[in-house]
Amino acid sequence: MDALRETALRILRKTLAGMAPDKLVVKSVTKDEEQGTIKFGDSQAFSLDTPVYVLGAGKAAAAMAQGLHDVLGSQIRDGLVIAPTAVAAETSRIGAIQVFPGSHPQPDEDTIASTLELLSVARSIPKDALTVVLISGGASALLELPAGKLTLEQLRDVYHELLRSGAPIQEMNTVRKQLSAVKGGQLLQHISSDKVVSLLISDVPGDDPAFIASGPTTPDSTSAQDALAVLKKYGLDVKIPPEVLAYLHEVSQDAKPAFEGYHHVEIVGSSGIFAKEAEQHCQAEEFETWIDPQQYDAPIEEVADYIIEQVRTNRKRTREAFLFHGESTVQVSGDGKGGRNQHLALLLATKITRRKRTLVMSVGTDGGDGNTDVAGAFAAPDSVARAEAIGVSEQKHLAEFDAYHFFKSLGDLIFTGPTGNNVMDFQLILIDS
Ligand SMILES: Nc1ncnc2c1ncn2[C@@H]1O[C@H](COP(=O)(O)OP(=O)(O)O)[C@@H](O)[C@H]1O
């Protein structure tokens, strides 16, 4: 492997380690031993004597709980987080925090049973205690209780249709919130302490707390009418159980009671925070860095053009690293093997054929890309020519959404295994001049 690929992998490895969910929680906490206080990001300061209770759900909930336990130890009196079944099977308790199982991407009986247990812990928290809520992607399915008289089976039918609809996560979660008794800020209503801090890892374009995991502690701004509009837009109104539609037509739109205590929301992980972490490791490798100030969220062809344009206009002609992050959208057709990151790498490969000493690394931060078990791929100025030399056509692989086999034939796939991170996608462009 050439030096630039090795450097990029080293930067990726260090970034993934620095962005581990337990580390993100640890980094959000400032302890002031002299003052005897503790803060979470920009939250108010709490006394180190304040008893802490922990609630949480998400793919990273157990790791986040581990981080909180590492900093607070016996200050944590009780807690319950809901994690994917495989995680909960390995770790059932972290100090005073129990880890319960839930199912993803669809809720199941375990999800409901664990949610009921979590609510009973929430209701038992003393008024003057501090509750820390740990939320990460996947909690829409891991934390769930059907609203009104709806059943789990009906919710599962709706989730099933939504997941196949191609609707963006904001629209999916607009529906999920209306059908749930714990989403859209409703979890907050069950917490009996008057101080709550929510620590969030965002896997949602825009990083809006209302949509991350359907916002269990973020008061809802959407309505049943919005949910009905989404269902209609994707033709799901005729596919889902009639009881669900009837519920949405009948449900009262009365404002839900607001939480009256102190509530602070802190985003401890996001694609932007990932890129900033990576930037430090690029600088340590003596690259000048340019980091995209915005998260991209656009069709993949537009993202590819955008990246090329940003590199062209911001280039300083030194040893440079350009960092991009976000989530592109892909209209997949055919049965090819690939994902957003490999497809983006292939699009970029066709646009950098005249560059020199340039390397593109394009990866999903969770270590999985689309329907493959790789994180992403490297693209270089000679990718297209090297492929042509062995009879592999970039146009055919683009058209068939089969970027995986294109990069496999070049030995340019990137395998990390599941990383424990989940903050969308990341592109690093290294130019060694
Ligand atoms: N063959 C393919 N080529 C390019 N993109 C694909 C392909 N198959 C699936 N995708 C895209 O991969 C995404 C789902 O992959 P995944 O990594 O599981 O997403 P997420 O990280 O959002 O859960 C979808 O956006 C889908 O459009």
Ligand SMILES: O=C(O)[C@@H](CO)OP(=O)(O)O
């Ligand atoms: O839990 C959720 O709502 C989302 C985003 O936060 O994750 P997933 O795509 O895993 O459903």
